[in-house]
Amino acid sequence: MNTTQSNGTRKACDLAARPPRERILLAARDLFYRHGLHTVGVDAIAEAALTNKMTLYRHFKSKDDLIVAYIQQLASEGDEVWERIFSENPGDPQKRLDAWVDFVEEVFSNKLERGCALANAAVELDSEHPAKALIESYKRRKRGQLEKLFKDARYHDPRLLADEVFLLFEGARINIQCGKRGPASRVVQMLRKLLASGRRRNRPEGNAKSERRNDTAL
Amino acid sequence: MNTTQSNGTRKACDLAARPPRERILLAARDLFYRHGLHTVGVDAIAEAALTNKMTLYRHFKSKDDLIVAYIQQLASEGDEVWERIFSENPGDPQKRLDAWVDFVEEVFSNKLERGCALANAAVELDSEHPAKALIESYKRRKRGQLEKLFKDARYHDPRLLADEVFLLFEGARINIQCGKRGPASRVVQMLRKLLASGRRRNRPEGNAKSERRNDTAL
DNA sequence: CGAGTATGTTACCGATCAGTACCTAAACGT
DNA sequence: ACGTTTAGGTACTGATCGGTAACATACTCG
Numbered sequence: 001m002n003t004t005q006s007n008g009t010r011k012a013c014d015l016a017a018r019p020p021r022e023r024i025l026l027a028a029r030d031l032f033y034r035h036g037l038h039t040v041g042v043d044a045i046a047e048a049a050l051t052n053k054m055t056l057y058r059h060f061k062s063k064d065d066l067i068v069a070y071i072q073q074l075a076s077e078g079d080e081v082w083e084r085i086f087s088e089n090p091g092d093p094q095k096r097l098d099a100w101v102d103f104v105e106e107v108f109s110n111k112l113e114r115g116c117a118l119a120n121a122a123v124e125l126d127s128e129h130p131a132k133a134l135i136e137s138y139k140r141r142k143r144g145q146l147e148k149l150f151k152d153a154r155y156h157d158p159r160l161l162a163d164e165v166f167l168l169f170e171g172a173r174i175n176i177q178c179g180k181r182g183p184a185s186r187v188v189q190m191l192r193k194l195l196a197s198g199r200r201r202n203r204p205e206g207n208a209k210s211e212r213r214n215d216t217a218l
Numbered sequence: 219m220n221t222t223q224s225n226g227t228r229k230a231c232d233l234a235a236r237p238p239r240e241r242i243l244l245a246a247r248d249l250f251y252r253h254g255l256h257t258v259g260v261d262a263i264a265e266a267a268l269t270n271k272m273t274l275y276r277h278f279k280s281k282d283d284l285i286v287a288y289i290q291q292l293a294s295e296g297d298e299v300w301e302r303i304f305s306e307n308p309g310d311p312q313k314r315l316d317a318w319v320d321f322v323e324e325v326f327s328n329k330l331e332r333g334c335a336l337a338n339a340a341v342e343l344d345s346e347h348p349a350k351a352l353i354e355s356y357k358r359r360k361r362g363q364l365e366k367l368f369k370d371a372r373y374h375d376p377r378l379l380a381d382e383v384f385l386l387f388e389g390a391r392i393n394i395q396c397g398k399r400g401p402a403s404r405v406v407q408m409l410r411k412l413l414a415s416g417r418r419r420n421r422p423e424g425n426a427k428s429e430r431r432n433d434t435a436l
Numbered sequence: 437c438g439a440g441t442a443t444g445t446t447a448c449c450g451a452t453c454a455g456t457a458c459c460t461a462a463a464c465g466t
Numbered sequence: 467a468c469g470t471t472t473a474g475g476t477a478c479t480g481a482t483c484g485g486t487a488a489c490a491t492a493c494t495c496g
Contacts (some may be wrong), residue, residue: 020473036342038256041453053455055473063454115341122395123333123341124254136396144400163401164386164408171389177340178354183361183381190382238443259483271485273443281484 023049023057028070033117035065037124050073062131067121068072071131075138082145092154097195100149104169113180115173142166155198165191239277241267248287251335255285262390282347285339289349292335293356296348300363311371315413318367322387323406331398333391360384373416 027048031040044061046056060066081103089095114120122135142168150158172187220338245266249258260281278284297319307313332338340353361384368376390405 035344036256038254038342041345042455043453051477052474054457054475057455058473092342119392119395120341123392124256126253126257139396140392140400160404160408160411163404167389167393167401167405167408168382168385169389170393171385171387173338174341174392175357175385175388182358183385184376186381187385190378191383193378197371260485261483270444270446272487273444275485276442 020049020051020055023051024056024059024066025069025073028066029117030075032067032070032121033114037121042066067125067129068131068134071118071121071134075134078118078138078142082142093149094199097149097153100146101188101191101195106144106193108172108176108184108188112173112176114168115175115177119170119174150198153199157198161194161198165194168194238267238269238273240267242274242277242284243287243291246284246336247291250285250288250339251332255339260284269332282349285347286349286352289339289352293352296356296360298358311367312417315367315371319406319409319413322409326390326394326402326406330391330394333393333395334388337388337392356388368416371417375416376411379412379416383412386412389407 024045027045028040031045031048042053042056045066046053049056057065060069064204082100085096085099085103088097118135118138122132125132125135143162146166147158150161150207154163168187168190172184175182242263245263246258249263249266260271260274263284264271267274274284277285288410303314303317303321307317335354336353340350343350343353361380362385365376365380368379371381386405386408390402393400394402
Protein backbone atom coordinates (compact mmCIF):
# COMPACT_ATOMS: atom_id res chain seq x y z
CA MET A 1 0.00 0.00 0.00
CA ASN A 2 1.10 3.55 -0.57
CA THR A 3 2.67 4.98 2.52
CA THR A 4 3.92 8.16 0.87
CA GLN A 5 0.71 10.00 0.10
CA SER A 6 0.37 12.80 -2.40
CA ASN A 7 1.26 15.78 -0.22
CA GLY A 8 4.71 15.08 1.08
CA THR A 9 5.00 17.72 3.78
CA ARG A 10 1.67 16.88 5.31
CA LYS A 11 1.62 15.87 8.89
CA ALA A 12 -0.05 12.56 8.21
CA CYS A 13 -0.74 11.00 11.56
CA ASP A 14 -1.34 7.36 10.76
CA LEU A 15 1.23 6.91 8.06
CA ALA A 16 4.50 5.16 8.50
CA ALA A 17 6.73 7.40 6.41
CA ARG A 18 8.01 9.09 9.53
CA PRO A 19 11.36 8.90 11.24
CA PRO A 20 11.97 5.50 12.73
CA ARG A 21 12.22 6.70 16.30
CA GLU A 22 8.74 8.13 16.03
CA ARG A 23 7.39 4.95 14.49
CA ILE A 24 8.97 2.89 17.25
CA LEU A 25 7.44 5.05 19.94
CA LEU A 26 4.06 4.84 18.28
CA ALA A 27 4.28 1.08 18.05
CA ALA A 28 5.51 0.77 21.61
CA ARG A 29 2.69 2.96 22.79
CA ASP A 30 0.10 0.78 21.12
CA LEU A 31 1.55 -2.58 22.07
CA PHE A 32 2.61 -1.68 25.60
CA TYR A 33 -0.82 -0.29 26.32
CA ARG A 34 -2.76 -3.17 24.85
CA HIS A 35 -0.67 -6.06 26.08
CA GLY A 36 1.51 -4.79 28.90
CA LEU A 37 5.21 -4.09 29.19
CA HIS A 38 6.42 -7.59 29.91
CA THR A 39 4.46 -9.55 27.35
CA VAL A 40 5.56 -7.38 24.43
CA GLY A 41 9.00 -8.06 23.07
CA VAL A 42 11.26 -5.68 21.23
CA ASP A 43 10.93 -7.76 18.07
CA ALA A 44 7.18 -7.26 18.09
CA ILE A 45 7.62 -3.52 18.57
CA ALA A 46 10.15 -3.27 15.79
CA GLU A 47 7.93 -5.22 13.45
CA ALA A 48 4.89 -3.08 14.29
CA ALA A 49 7.06 -0.02 13.68
CA LEU A 50 7.87 -1.34 10.19
CA THR A 51 11.53 -1.65 11.04
CA ASN A 52 13.83 -4.09 12.77
CA LYS A 53 15.42 -4.65 16.12
CA MET A 54 18.75 -3.09 15.16
CA THR A 55 17.21 0.25 14.30
CA LEU A 56 15.32 0.13 17.56
CA TYR A 57 18.53 -0.37 19.50
CA ARG A 58 20.16 2.51 17.63
CA HIS A 59 17.57 4.85 19.11
CA PHE A 60 17.06 3.24 22.51
CA LYS A 61 19.91 1.68 24.32
CA SER A 62 17.75 -0.94 26.03
CA LYS A 63 14.17 -2.05 26.45
CA ASP A 64 14.04 -0.30 29.80
CA ASP A 65 15.20 2.84 28.06
CA LEU A 66 12.33 2.47 25.60
CA ILE A 67 9.95 2.00 28.50
CA VAL A 68 11.19 5.21 30.05
CA ALA A 69 10.65 7.03 26.76
CA TYR A 70 7.18 5.51 26.53
CA ILE A 71 6.31 6.76 30.00
CA GLN A 72 7.80 10.18 29.32
CA GLN A 73 5.75 10.43 26.16
CA LEU A 74 2.54 9.64 28.01
CA ALA A 75 3.33 12.00 30.84
CA SER A 76 4.18 14.94 28.63
CA GLU A 77 1.04 14.42 26.58
CA GLY A 78 -0.99 14.41 29.77
CA ASP A 79 0.68 17.63 30.80
CA GLU A 80 -0.08 19.11 27.41
CA VAL A 81 -3.75 18.31 27.83
CA TRP A 82 -3.71 20.13 31.12
CA GLU A 83 -1.94 23.12 29.62
CA ARG A 84 -4.42 23.21 26.77
CA ILE A 85 -7.32 23.23 29.18
CA PHE A 86 -5.64 26.10 30.98
CA SER A 87 -4.89 28.19 27.92
CA GLU A 88 -8.34 27.64 26.43
CA ASN A 89 -10.03 28.88 29.59
CA PRO A 90 -7.87 31.78 30.70
CA GLY A 91 -8.30 33.03 34.20
CA ASP A 92 -11.42 31.05 34.99
CA PRO A 93 -10.78 28.16 37.39
CA GLN A 94 -14.36 26.99 37.27
CA LYS A 95 -14.38 26.78 33.51
CA ARG A 96 -11.10 24.92 33.67
CA LEU A 97 -12.62 22.41 36.02
CA ASP A 98 -15.59 21.94 33.78
CA ALA A 99 -13.32 21.55 30.80
CA TRP A 100 -11.34 18.94 32.67
CA VAL A 101 -14.49 16.95 33.38
CA ASP A 102 -15.41 17.26 29.72
CA PHE A 103 -12.01 15.86 28.90
CA VAL A 104 -12.57 12.98 31.30
CA GLU A 105 -15.87 12.31 29.64
CA GLU A 106 -14.21 12.26 26.27
CA VAL A 107 -11.58 9.87 27.58
CA PHE A 108 -14.21 7.43 28.75
CA SER A 109 -16.21 7.71 25.57
CA ASN A 110 -13.20 6.69 23.52
CA LYS A 111 -11.64 3.30 23.68
CA LEU A 112 -10.20 2.92 27.13
CA GLU A 113 -10.68 -0.76 27.72
CA ARG A 114 -7.27 -1.02 29.31
CA GLY A 115 -7.54 1.92 31.71
CA CYS A 116 -4.70 4.31 32.50
CA ALA A 117 -1.50 3.37 30.72
CA LEU A 118 0.62 4.94 33.42
CA ALA A 119 -1.12 3.16 36.27
CA ASN A 120 -0.90 -0.12 34.40
CA ALA A 121 2.80 0.42 33.81
CA ALA A 122 3.30 1.18 37.50
CA VAL A 123 1.74 -2.17 38.32
CA GLU A 124 4.21 -3.97 36.10
CA LEU A 125 7.31 -2.03 37.09
CA ASP A 126 9.59 -2.69 39.99
CA SER A 127 10.11 0.10 42.51
CA GLU A 128 13.67 0.58 41.32
CA HIS A 129 12.79 1.02 37.69
CA PRO A 130 13.57 4.58 36.58
CA ALA A 131 10.16 4.90 34.94
CA LYS A 132 8.41 4.25 38.23
CA ALA A 133 9.52 7.58 39.66
CA LEU A 134 8.25 9.36 36.56
CA ILE A 135 4.82 7.84 37.01
CA GLU A 136 4.71 8.70 40.69
CA SER A 137 5.67 12.31 40.10
CA TYR A 138 3.16 12.60 37.28
CA LYS A 139 0.32 11.30 39.40
CA ARG A 140 1.32 13.53 42.28
CA ARG A 141 1.49 16.50 39.94
CA LYS A 142 -1.96 15.87 38.52
CA ARG A 143 -3.53 15.61 41.95
CA GLY A 144 -1.77 18.79 43.01
CA GLN A 145 -2.99 20.62 39.93
CA LEU A 146 -6.52 19.49 40.69
CA GLU A 147 -6.24 20.74 44.23
CA LYS A 148 -4.92 24.09 43.11
CA LEU A 149 -7.78 24.39 40.66
CA PHE A 150 -10.31 23.68 43.38
CA LYS A 151 -8.63 26.21 45.57
CA ASP A 152 -8.60 28.86 42.86
CA ALA A 153 -12.24 28.17 42.10
CA ARG A 154 -12.96 28.72 45.80
CA TYR A 155 -14.34 25.32 46.54
CA HIS A 156 -14.80 24.09 50.05
CA ASP A 157 -11.94 21.94 51.26
CA PRO A 158 -9.99 21.72 48.01
CA ARG A 159 -7.67 19.06 49.37
CA LEU A 160 -10.46 16.68 50.19
CA LEU A 161 -12.22 17.40 46.95
CA ALA A 162 -9.08 16.83 44.93
CA ASP A 163 -8.52 13.56 46.76
CA GLU A 164 -12.02 12.37 46.02
CA VAL A 165 -12.06 13.41 42.39
CA PHE A 166 -8.60 12.03 41.79
CA LEU A 167 -9.32 8.66 43.40
CA LEU A 168 -12.65 8.33 41.62
CA PHE A 169 -10.91 8.93 38.31
CA GLU A 170 -8.18 6.45 39.14
CA GLY A 171 -10.63 3.88 40.40
CA ALA A 172 -12.79 4.19 37.32
CA ARG A 173 -9.86 3.61 35.02
CA ILE A 174 -8.63 0.56 36.87
CA ASN A 175 -12.12 -0.85 37.14
CA ILE A 176 -13.06 -0.38 33.52
CA GLN A 177 -10.81 -3.34 32.81
CA CYS A 178 -13.41 -5.47 34.59
CA GLY A 179 -16.21 -4.48 32.25
CA LYS A 180 -17.39 -1.32 30.55
CA ARG A 181 -20.83 -1.35 32.11
CA GLY A 182 -19.61 -1.19 35.68
CA PRO A 183 -19.37 1.81 38.00
CA ALA A 184 -16.71 3.31 35.77
CA SER A 185 -19.38 4.06 33.19
CA ARG A 186 -21.01 6.42 35.66
CA VAL A 187 -17.94 8.23 36.94
CA VAL A 188 -18.54 11.37 34.91
CA GLN A 189 -21.93 11.83 36.54
CA MET A 190 -20.26 11.37 39.91
CA LEU A 191 -17.64 13.96 39.12
CA ARG A 192 -20.23 16.49 37.96
CA LYS A 193 -22.29 15.86 41.07
CA LEU A 194 -19.23 16.29 43.27
CA LEU A 195 -18.34 19.56 41.62
CA ALA A 196 -21.87 20.84 41.92
CA SER A 197 -22.27 19.94 45.58
CA GLY A 198 -18.85 21.20 46.59
CA ARG A 199 -19.16 24.52 44.80
CA ARG A 200 -19.07 27.67 46.83
CA ARG A 201 -22.06 29.83 46.27
CA ASN A 202 -20.98 33.13 47.80
CA ARG A 203 -18.40 33.65 45.10
CA PRO A 204 -19.80 34.03 41.62
CA GLU A 205 -17.33 33.29 38.87
CA GLY A 206 -18.45 35.94 36.43
CA ASN A 207 -15.35 38.13 36.23
CA ALA A 208 -12.41 36.15 35.00
CA LYS A 209 -9.61 38.34 36.14
CA SER A 210 -8.16 37.01 39.34
CA GLU A 211 -5.91 34.10 38.71
CA ARG A 212 -4.16 35.06 41.89
CA ARG A 213 -3.33 32.75 44.65
CA ASN A 214 -3.66 35.26 47.48
CA ASP A 215 -7.37 34.58 47.63
CA THR A 216 -7.06 31.19 49.18
CA ALA A 217 -10.42 30.62 50.70
CA LEU A 218 -9.36 27.82 52.96
CA MET B 219 16.54 -23.71 61.26
CA ASN B 220 14.21 -26.34 62.62
CA THR B 221 11.12 -26.37 60.49
CA THR B 222 9.31 -29.13 62.37
CA GLN B 223 8.62 -27.45 65.65
CA SER B 224 7.81 -29.23 68.91
CA ASN B 225 4.05 -29.50 68.60
CA GLY B 226 3.47 -31.38 65.44
CA THR B 227 -0.27 -30.95 64.99
CA ARG B 228 -0.18 -27.24 65.56
CA LYS B 229 -1.53 -25.04 62.85
CA ALA B 230 1.70 -23.14 62.52
CA CYS B 231 1.12 -20.47 59.93
CA ASP B 232 4.62 -19.50 58.91
CA LEU B 233 6.19 -22.92 58.95
CA ALA B 234 6.97 -24.93 55.91
CA ALA B 235 6.06 -28.39 57.14
CA ARG B 236 2.77 -28.27 55.32
CA PRO B 237 1.61 -30.08 52.23
CA PRO B 238 3.49 -28.95 49.16
CA ARG B 239 0.47 -27.65 47.32
CA GLU B 240 -0.22 -25.29 50.20
CA ARG B 241 3.40 -24.18 50.33
CA ILE B 242 3.37 -23.52 46.61
CA LEU B 243 0.23 -21.44 46.84
CA LEU B 244 1.67 -19.47 49.73
CA ALA B 245 4.87 -18.82 47.82
CA ALA B 246 2.99 -17.90 44.67
CA ARG B 247 0.81 -15.55 46.63
CA ASP B 248 3.77 -13.73 48.07
CA LEU B 249 5.85 -13.56 44.90
CA PHE B 250 3.01 -12.84 42.49
CA TYR B 251 1.81 -10.02 44.68
CA ARG B 252 5.19 -8.46 45.24
CA HIS B 253 6.66 -8.79 41.78
CA GLY B 254 3.80 -9.46 39.39
CA LEU B 255 2.71 -12.51 37.47
CA HIS B 256 5.05 -12.25 34.52
CA THR B 257 8.29 -11.45 36.27
CA VAL B 258 8.05 -14.41 38.65
CA GLY B 259 9.05 -17.76 37.21
CA VAL B 260 7.92 -21.16 38.34
CA ASP B 261 11.43 -21.96 39.51
CA ALA B 262 11.38 -19.01 41.88
CA ILE B 263 8.01 -20.09 43.23
CA ALA B 264 9.12 -23.66 43.72
CA GLU B 265 12.25 -22.53 45.50
CA ALA B 266 10.34 -20.17 47.77
CA ALA B 267 7.95 -23.04 48.50
CA LEU B 268 10.90 -25.18 49.62
CA THR B 269 10.32 -27.63 46.83
CA ASN B 270 11.12 -27.96 43.15
CA LYS B 271 9.52 -27.43 39.80
CA MET B 272 8.45 -31.05 39.34
CA THR B 273 6.37 -31.09 42.48
CA LEU B 274 4.82 -27.83 41.38
CA TYR B 275 3.83 -29.32 38.06
CA ARG B 276 2.36 -32.36 39.80
CA HIS B 277 -0.14 -30.08 41.52
CA PHE B 278 -0.69 -27.50 38.80
CA LYS B 279 -0.71 -28.52 35.21
CA SER B 280 0.71 -25.22 34.01
CA LYS B 281 1.72 -21.80 35.19
CA ASP B 282 -1.58 -20.40 34.00
CA ASP B 283 -3.30 -23.04 36.08
CA LEU B 284 -1.33 -21.88 39.10
CA ILE B 285 -2.34 -18.31 38.34
CA VAL B 286 -5.98 -19.36 38.29
CA ALA B 287 -5.56 -21.07 41.66
CA TYR B 288 -3.84 -17.95 42.98
CA ILE B 289 -6.74 -15.78 41.88
CA GLN B 290 -9.32 -18.21 43.21
CA GLN B 291 -7.55 -18.22 46.55
CA LEU B 292 -7.61 -14.43 46.78
CA ALA B 293 -11.23 -14.23 45.72
CA SER B 294 -12.47 -16.82 48.17
CA GLU B 295 -10.58 -15.15 51.00
CA GLY B 296 -12.17 -11.86 50.08
CA ASP B 297 -15.58 -13.51 50.12
CA GLU B 298 -14.81 -15.00 53.52
CA VAL B 299 -14.02 -11.57 54.90
CA TRP B 300 -17.36 -10.38 53.67
CA GLU B 301 -19.17 -13.36 55.19
CA ARG B 302 -17.41 -12.82 58.48
CA ILE B 303 -18.49 -9.19 58.55
CA PHE B 304 -22.02 -10.40 57.93
CA SER B 305 -22.09 -13.10 60.55
CA GLU B 306 -20.48 -10.88 63.17
CA ASN B 307 -23.11 -8.19 62.72
CA PRO B 308 -26.34 -10.13 62.28
CA GLY B 309 -29.30 -8.27 60.94
CA ASP B 310 -27.78 -4.81 61.14
CA PRO B 311 -26.84 -3.40 57.75
CA GLN B 312 -25.43 -0.22 59.21
CA LYS B 313 -23.15 -2.09 61.56
CA ARG B 314 -22.04 -4.23 58.66
CA LEU B 315 -21.14 -1.14 56.67
CA ASP B 316 -19.20 0.28 59.57
CA ALA B 317 -17.43 -3.02 60.04
CA TRP B 318 -16.53 -3.03 56.38
CA VAL B 319 -15.00 0.42 56.66
CA ASP B 320 -13.09 -0.78 59.72
CA PHE B 321 -11.82 -3.63 57.61
CA VAL B 322 -10.76 -1.22 54.90
CA GLU B 323 -8.94 0.82 57.50
CA GLU B 324 -7.16 -2.27 58.70
CA VAL B 325 -6.19 -3.15 55.14
CA PHE B 326 -4.59 0.22 54.61
CA SER B 327 -2.83 0.17 57.95
CA ASN B 328 -1.12 -3.08 57.08
CA LYS B 329 1.42 -3.39 54.34
CA LEU B 330 -0.35 -2.73 51.10
CA GLU B 331 2.38 -1.09 49.11
CA ARG B 332 1.34 -3.03 46.03
CA GLY B 333 -2.39 -2.33 46.10
CA CYS B 334 -5.08 -4.86 45.23
CA ALA B 335 -3.60 -8.14 44.09
CA LEU B 336 -6.63 -8.90 41.95
CA ALA B 337 -6.60 -5.55 40.19
CA ASN B 338 -2.88 -5.87 39.58
CA ALA B 339 -3.36 -9.33 38.15
CA ALA B 340 -6.11 -8.04 35.89
CA VAL B 341 -3.67 -5.49 34.50
CA GLU B 342 -1.20 -8.19 33.62
CA LEU B 343 -3.64 -10.72 32.23
CA ASP B 344 -4.95 -10.94 28.73
CA SER B 345 -8.71 -10.78 28.23
CA GLU B 346 -8.77 -14.43 27.23
CA HIS B 347 -7.01 -15.68 30.32
CA PRO B 348 -9.39 -17.79 32.43
CA ALA B 349 -8.37 -15.92 35.57
CA LYS B 350 -9.54 -12.64 34.10
CA ALA B 351 -13.19 -13.66 34.24
CA LEU B 352 -12.76 -14.67 37.89
CA ILE B 353 -11.44 -11.24 38.76
CA GLU B 354 -14.21 -9.48 36.88
CA SER B 355 -16.94 -11.48 38.57
CA TYR B 356 -15.32 -10.95 41.97
CA LYS B 357 -15.18 -7.21 41.53
CA ARG B 358 -18.72 -7.11 40.24
CA ARG B 359 -19.87 -9.21 43.17
CA LYS B 360 -18.20 -6.94 45.72
CA ARG B 361 -19.77 -3.85 44.23
CA GLY B 362 -23.16 -5.55 44.19
CA GLN B 363 -22.81 -6.56 47.81
CA LEU B 364 -21.96 -3.01 48.73
CA GLU B 365 -25.01 -1.71 46.91
CA LYS B 366 -27.26 -4.25 48.61
CA LEU B 367 -25.86 -3.23 51.97
CA PHE B 368 -26.56 0.43 51.27
CA LYS B 369 -30.04 -0.49 50.18
CA ASP B 370 -30.69 -2.58 53.28
CA ALA B 371 -29.36 0.21 55.48
CA ARG B 372 -31.81 2.52 53.72
CA TYR B 373 -29.32 4.93 52.28
CA HIS B 374 -30.21 7.40 49.61
CA ASP B 375 -29.42 6.20 46.11
CA PRO B 376 -27.60 3.01 47.06
CA ARG B 377 -26.39 2.48 43.53
CA LEU B 378 -24.62 5.82 43.34
CA LEU B 379 -23.21 5.41 46.81
CA ALA B 380 -21.92 1.95 46.06
CA ASP B 381 -20.31 3.24 42.89
CA GLU B 382 -18.58 6.04 44.73
CA VAL B 383 -17.39 3.95 47.64
CA PHE B 384 -16.25 1.16 45.37
CA LEU B 385 -14.33 3.42 43.01
CA LEU B 386 -12.73 5.33 45.87
CA PHE B 387 -11.53 2.06 47.33
CA GLU B 388 -10.24 0.87 43.98
CA GLY B 389 -8.59 4.18 43.23
CA ALA B 390 -6.89 4.29 46.61
CA ARG B 391 -5.41 0.85 46.13
CA ILE B 392 -4.09 1.56 42.68
CA ASN B 393 -2.72 4.94 43.75
CA ILE B 394 -0.97 3.72 46.88
CA GLN B 395 1.62 2.26 44.55
CA CYS B 396 2.62 5.85 43.78
CA GLY B 397 3.39 6.69 47.38
CA LYS B 398 1.88 5.97 50.76
CA ARG B 399 1.36 9.61 51.67
CA GLY B 400 -0.89 10.41 48.76
CA PRO B 401 -4.68 10.64 48.66
CA ALA B 402 -4.91 6.91 49.38
CA SER B 403 -3.82 7.61 52.94
CA ARG B 404 -7.00 9.61 53.47
CA VAL B 405 -9.50 7.30 51.84
CA VAL B 406 -10.89 5.95 55.10
CA GLN B 407 -11.85 9.44 56.18
CA MET B 408 -13.52 9.92 52.83
CA LEU B 409 -15.47 6.70 53.18
CA ARG B 410 -16.64 7.59 56.68
CA LYS B 411 -17.70 11.01 55.50
CA LEU B 412 -19.56 9.52 52.56
CA LEU B 413 -21.40 7.11 54.80
CA ALA B 414 -22.28 9.82 57.28
CA SER B 415 -23.59 12.26 54.70
CA GLY B 416 -25.51 9.69 52.71
CA ARG B 417 -27.28 8.17 55.65
CA ARG B 418 -31.02 8.33 55.64
CA ARG B 419 -32.57 10.13 58.55
CA ASN B 420 -36.31 9.48 58.33
CA ARG B 421 -35.83 5.78 58.84
CA PRO B 422 -33.77 5.16 61.93
CA GLU B 423 -32.42 1.73 62.67
CA GLY B 424 -32.90 1.74 66.43
CA ASN B 425 -33.70 5.31 67.33
CA ALA B 426 -34.33 8.65 65.75
CA LYS B 427 -30.77 9.75 65.33
CA SER B 428 -30.92 12.08 62.42
CA GLU B 429 -27.46 12.17 61.06
CA ARG B 430 -27.24 14.65 58.29
CA ARG B 431 -29.23 17.23 56.46
CA ASN B 432 -29.65 16.87 52.78
CA ASP B 433 -28.22 16.09 49.46
CA THR B 434 -24.55 16.89 49.89
CA ALA B 435 -23.33 13.61 48.59
CA LEU B 436 -19.76 14.14 49.59
C1' DC C 437 6.91 -56.40 55.40
C1' DG C 438 5.89 -54.81 50.73
C1' DA C 439 3.40 -52.30 47.24
C1' DG C 440 1.79 -48.11 45.88
C1' DT C 441 1.98 -43.25 46.17
C1' DA C 442 3.87 -38.64 46.99
C1' DT C 443 7.92 -36.09 46.92
C1' DG C 444 12.81 -34.67 45.92
C1' DT C 445 16.68 -34.17 42.46
C1' DT C 446 18.99 -33.68 38.28
C1' DA C 447 19.18 -33.04 33.75
C1' DC C 448 17.30 -31.77 29.73
C1' DC C 449 14.33 -29.76 25.57
C1' DG C 450 12.39 -26.19 22.83
C1' DA C 451 11.02 -21.73 22.60
C1' DT C 452 11.54 -16.99 23.48
C1' DC C 453 13.88 -12.90 24.49
C1' DA C 454 17.21 -8.97 25.12
C1' DG C 455 21.04 -7.46 22.97
C1' DT C 456 24.98 -7.48 19.34
C1' DA C 457 28.07 -8.19 15.08
C1' DC C 458 28.31 -7.62 10.52
C1' DC C 459 27.00 -6.33 6.22
C1' DT C 460 24.28 -3.83 2.72
C1' DA C 461 21.48 -0.06 0.81
C1' DA C 462 19.74 4.37 0.67
C1' DA C 463 19.91 9.39 1.88
C1' DC C 464 22.55 13.44 2.37
C1' DG C 465 25.44 17.37 2.27
C1' DT C 466 29.81 19.16 0.29
C1' DA D 467 31.48 12.60 -7.68
C1' DC D 468 32.53 11.54 -2.72
C1' DG D 469 32.38 10.18 2.15
C1' DT D 470 29.38 10.14 5.98
C1' DT D 471 25.38 9.11 8.23
C1' DT D 472 21.25 6.58 8.82
C1' DA D 473 18.37 2.67 8.16
C1' DG D 474 17.30 -2.25 6.78
C1' DG D 475 18.43 -7.19 7.06
C1' DT D 476 20.37 -11.39 8.67
C1' DA D 477 22.26 -14.12 11.81
C1' DC D 478 23.96 -14.93 16.01
C1' DT D 479 24.86 -15.23 21.39
C1' DG D 480 23.72 -16.04 26.05
C1' DA D 481 20.42 -16.26 29.25
C1' DT D 482 15.88 -17.37 30.91
C1' DC D 483 11.69 -19.70 31.05
C1' DG D 484 7.88 -23.09 30.76
C1' DG D 485 7.53 -27.77 30.77
C1' DT D 486 9.12 -32.81 30.81
C1' DA D 487 11.76 -37.29 31.42
C1' DA D 488 13.92 -40.35 34.29
C1' DC D 489 15.40 -41.78 38.51
C1' DA D 490 15.83 -41.86 43.54
C1' DT D 491 13.84 -41.46 47.98
C1' DA D 492 10.41 -41.23 51.69
C1' DC D 493 5.88 -42.11 53.41
C1' DT D 494 1.67 -44.60 54.06
C1' DC D 495 -1.29 -48.29 54.68
C1' DG D 496 -2.84 -52.95 54.05
